[in-house]
Amino acid sequence: MHSTGIPIRHWPRILLAGALLAIVAGARLWAADPPAKPEAASAGAADEAAIAWQQEYAPTHDRRMQWWREARFGMFIHWGVYSVPAGVWKGEKSKRIGEWLMLDFKIPVAEYAALASQFNPVKFNADEWVKLAKDAGMKYIVITSKHHDGFAMFHSGASPYNIYDATPFNRDPLKELAEACKKEGIKLGFYYSEAQDWHHPGGAAYKGKINTDKNIDKENHWDTAQQGSMDEYIDKIAVPQVKEILSNYGPVAILWWDTPGDMTPQRVMKFLPLLKLQPDMVVNNRLYGKKYTGDFETPEQKIPATGIPGKDWETCMTMNTTWGYKSFDDKWKSAETLIRNLVDIASKGGNYLLNVGPTSEGLIPEPSVERLHEIGRWMKVNGEAIYGTTASPFKNLPWGRCTKKLTTDGATLYLHVFQWPEDGKLLVPGLKNTVESATLLSDGSTLEAADDEGGVVVSVPADAPDKISSTVVLKVKGTLKVE
Ligand code: H79
Secondary structure (H helix, E strand, O other), rough: OOOOOOOOHHHHHHHHHHHHHHHHHHHOOOOOOOOOOOOHHHHHHHHHHHHHHHHHHHHHHHHHHHHHHHHHHHEOOOHHHHHHHOOEEEEEEEEEEEEEHHHHHOOOOHHHHHHHOOOOOOOOOHHHHHHHHHHHHOEEEEEEEEOOOOOOOOOOOOOOOOOOOOOOOOOOHHHHHHHHHHOOOEEEEEEEOEEEEOOOOEEEEOOOOOOOOOOOOOOOOOOOOOOOHHHHHHEEEEEEHHHHHHOOOOOEEEEEEEOOOOOOHHHHHHHHHHHHHOOOEEEEEEOOOOOOOOOOOEEOOOOOEEEEOOEEEEEEOOOOOOOOOOOOOOOOOOOHHHHHHHHHHHHHEEEEEEEEEOOOOOOOHHHHHHHHHHHHHHHHHHHHHHHEEEEEOOOOOOOOEEEHHHHHOEEEEEEEOOOOOOEEEEEEEEEEEEEEEEEEEEOEEOOOEEEEEEHHHHHOOOOOOOOOOOEEEEEEEEEEOOO
C-alpha cells in the first residue's frame, strides 16, 4: 500500500476495523477526540513517512552529511529551567539526570513552571561559549531548544512558557548563539523533544517504569494539567515551535530529535515537510521508528564496540553523569578519558558530541571548561588526525587506535599511540604496504619504518610526545593492504 492517500477501496476495511476496535475497547468512535492510539488505520501512513524520507531526503544524505563527517567533534549543550534547582528539590538530591528533575520528583506543573521566575542567566555570553567550543576543536554545537520539561529556550510565539516571556532574562539565547556561531564559523543545531512534554497538555509521557504512588493514569502523568490530546499538542505546540526554530535563527545545521514515544506515522508526517525550511540540515534518527532512519544513529553514553558499519553515527556523552546542570555532580571524566574517547570514536568512523550543562547564571561549569581547554591543547597538535578521517583498517591495535585518510594514490594512516612502546619499537601489525614516510605529528620529525614479518615496525623516540595520545603519521602508496 505505497500510495500517498488512502485509496477509497480500503475505506470499508478501515471503517470496519475502527468499528470493531470501538466495540472491543468501548471507545467513542464518533466523539470529538480521536482514539489515543490510531495505529489500526495507519499502515499506509507508516509507509508514507518512510517513503517521504526515502524519496525526498535520503537522496541528498551524502551531500548534507559532508561537513558533518569532516567535523567529527561537537558540543552538546543541555540548558533549561532545570538549571535553577540544579538537581535538588526541597532539600533532596536527585539521583537521576538533572533535566529529568520534574519527573523524578513528580513536581506539579505550576510549581515547576514557577522556577522560571528565578531563571535569570545574566552571565550568559554566547561569544564565550562558542569560543570555548571552537578552541576545544569542536566544529558544531547542538543546544536544547526544548527538553522534556516543555520549557522553550527561545522566544516562542506558540507558548509563553519560554525563556523570553516567562523569565526576568528577556533575551533569546538561541538568537545570540546563532549570531556568535556565524561569526566564528561554527555550525549550530537544535535539540527538540518532539513528543515527550511534561508541561503542555497532551504532551507524551515517559514510557518507562516510574514510581507509581503519584501516577494519576496509566500514561505516567502526575498532574491533570498534563492530560490532553496529543494531536492537539503536536499541532499547536510542537509543529509550530519546530517551524520557529527552523525559520528564525538563520542556517540550522542539525535537528536533534529525542524520545519519539507515542509518535505515529501521521504525526511524523506533520514534521517532515518542515525539514524543507533548511535544505542543508541533517537530522538524527529519533523522530520515529526504524523505517524513518534520519541521517545518523545516536548511541547515547556509549561507544559501539566496532562502530556502526554502513551508517553514520554520533555518540553523545556527558562529562560527569548528568546532561542538565547538577550542583553536586563531581564525577568528572578525566581529560585523558575524553580525548581517548574522541580518538576511539573517530577510529570507528563516528562523531563525538560532548555535553556541557550550564548553570542558571549562564556559565559553563569550571571543570568542563578545564577539560575543554585540555582537549583543545591536544587538538591543536593532533586535530589533523581526527578531522575528515575515516575508520581504522585494523581490527585491533594493542597500543591504541588508528584513523585514516584515503588519497588518490594511497593513504595516510594516523597511529594514535596511547601506550608508548618502552623499547622504542612500534609494531603496526598486519600492514603489508611499504611505508613511504613516517613522521611524528607533534614536530614533523622523520621516523624510521621497516618491513617486518608481523607488519611494519616504526622506530620512535624514548619519550612519548603526549602522555594521553601521540600521533605517528604513515604515508603509504597504493591500495591499503592489511591482514
Ligand atoms: O537529553 C538527554 C536525556 O535527557 C535524554 N537524551 C539525552 C540526550 C533522554 N531521554 N530519555 N532518556 C534519556 C532515557 C533515560 C531514562 C532515564 Fe530515568 C532517566 C533513566 C534514568 C533517568 C526515568 C527517570 C527513569 C528513571 C528516572
